[in-house]
Amino acid sequence: MLPYGRQLIEEDDIAAVTAQLRSDWLTQGPMVAKFEEALTGLTGARFAVAVSSGTAALHLAALAAGVRDGDTGVTSDVTFVASANCIRYAGGKPALADVDPTTGHISLPALRSVVANLKAAGKPPRVIVPVDFSGSVADLEGVRAIADEVGAMVIEDAAHSLGATYTSREGERLKAGNCRHAQLAILSFHPVKHITTGEGGAILTNDEGAYRELLELRTHGITKDPARLTKVDGPWYYEQQSLGYHYRLTDVQCALGVSQAGKLDRFVARRRAIAERYNQAFGASPFRELLKPLAARPGVESSYHLYVIRLTPAPDETSSSVAARRRALYDGLRERGIAPQVHYIPVHTQPDYQRAGFSEGNFPGADAYYAGCLSLPMFPGMTDADVDRVVNAVGEVLTP
Template sequence: MQNTTQPSFRHDICKEDKVMIPYGRQSISDDDVAAVSEVLRSDFLTQGPRVPEFEQAVAAYCGVAHGVAMNSATSALHVACMALDVGPGDLVWTSPISFVASANCARYCGADVDFVDIDPANSNMSAALLADKLAAAKASGRLPKVVIPVHLAGRSCDMAAIADLANEYGFSVIEDASHAIGGRYYGNPIGCCEFSDITVFSFHPVKIVTSAEGGMAMTEDPELASRMERLRSHGITRDEGEMHESPHGPWYYEQVELGYNYRMTDLQAALGLSQFGRIETFIEARHKIAARYDTLLPDLPIKLPVPVPTDQGRSGLHLYPVRVDQTRGAPPRAVVFRRLRAAGIGVQVHYIPIHIQPDFKQFGFEHGQYPAAEAYYAEALSLPMFPALTEEDQDTVVAALTLALKA
């Protein structure tokens, strides 16, 4: 089957850059096009059969009871917080190295946000620092209601340790696994919710599988699943058991709480479902690319991502982030970035620490509070990583990187 791959030029690619090899790119096949075309010719463009089919496929793959599809991972994070009754006066902790949605989801609920610094070895939330911060928070009398660990680049956080702390201190856990579908943690798929209340996936075009835009919240808890289904659709129910009065007729529904229009369309679900049939192929391709980078890059003045030990699982490898190492003679990261973009290599930085964003200054955050996150940000550079990246493309990336790293 022909594989038709088109670049996705997003808001995070500078318009003045002429990108030949982007950092991420969706892989769209003829089967994907046919799946979407079939829905376009059907009776349901939205709220039809494809959404539950997609939910069931992802849930079965993850070995979890429920999947609740939404129009974005941001929506899924927001609804997950709402389902766990996050509200004004509550506190939510997450990682400073993530996209802003990992923190904003709590702010949408009126809660306060704080951060736990990363482990420099793997750039994920440090379980040790989380334990220290929880002990201090207990002493001060204000513990988090929810902690949102972020599986950066597709590698799972130390979820067993985080779950132990959740049991000890009584907080809920939402895994932000936007980068990590297809990854595994100690033998189980990321998304099985063994160590969390809810896990959230993203299906943005640069992610491992795409539904154009979309996300999904996974959970073992039927009550959480039911509430998230209701919240994604205006807080409306057609379940007589949830209604406040007897139905007026077969048309009857009730809004029982304030929700949002966060529904995924059948068009999106059809694309996601078609893509999902190739998830293992996508993951295998990403690991092959990462392994080749590992052999081509070790002599350059950069720090390579630390692989997940085979006995601990596997990364989804959404990203291949390196760190520019000035102690080994490399120029500053900004110089390397500009040189690569000028050479047509669409590198990117993932991420600017959330706590130094201007909008977060109103809460008292400032530079220096999370030193490991800020040190990571000063050096981080994501190299092109997507299944259709050829060895020739990789050689072009490596050659350009080699020149860009010269002092």
């Protein structure tokens, strides 16, 4: 089976991990800071805090953004559930904003209306979590303008977009996760992401106060910083200053991360070349009106965590009919040894969110997107022949 995503581990990655295993440090050693330094270089953010997963990164980011019991926060309805769950971990109540079905990004008009409703109810959001869906950076400046009106913090969920760039309204070229338009950003290093540490994540920020808080939260809320201690005791002395977690990433994982970080440009260049090959082939195929790649956002150069195609609805076609065509395409590809995936089931349809009061029918953009989306194989180890095989298989399945 050709999967939709797959890590690329090379001999030097294996050598880096082996060397780490032979060293004195398996965890809490110097490799963590090295990996964090690599991450600030790759994103342009001032500070990075490596943690055990992207989900842990979202949890700590929500806490650093000030989300507490009874607060509200908003994220996109089309994302991995962790983007919404982090608000709940911190004691808050998430609201979901509909998406633009052509890009999969949070819709600014929908976000504006969700924020206005929360404000009218006396609960303006403490945080907004835009998602750089599929590797294309969300309209962070647009989100930030809405957030600033109500004093909300912005956490850029950049789990999909390491290596992507965008042009700001002032014409500056910026990297995903740089934290110019968000107070905090998060990354994930799950194996299907751009670089991997097995499991892993990081929080990025330009704010030194948030950085120090995140360091403590990552390790039980404990500090040894003399400036933070309430008394002087022995060299062994530490204090728990807040309720933190054990969200550390190991030195073994960070050794892999440092090795992988050096390859990001090559990996992203390959992802872009694969996307271009798909775009050319689908753009020239007899099926070009039946399926479209996700629309690009102006000024954004995606790093293509995912390559998503959407089945175009015929005039007056119902969502369930589009969904049936998508199912047939999914099944047909699997019969041909290709394993596509669906990203994502809208969060509002999850039973746990339905129980919390989210109802069907309030998210027409997400529902339309979900009915027709399919993620085709996209990973740097794919050959051109793999891409052509997927294109031919799609053609075969769509041929009546």
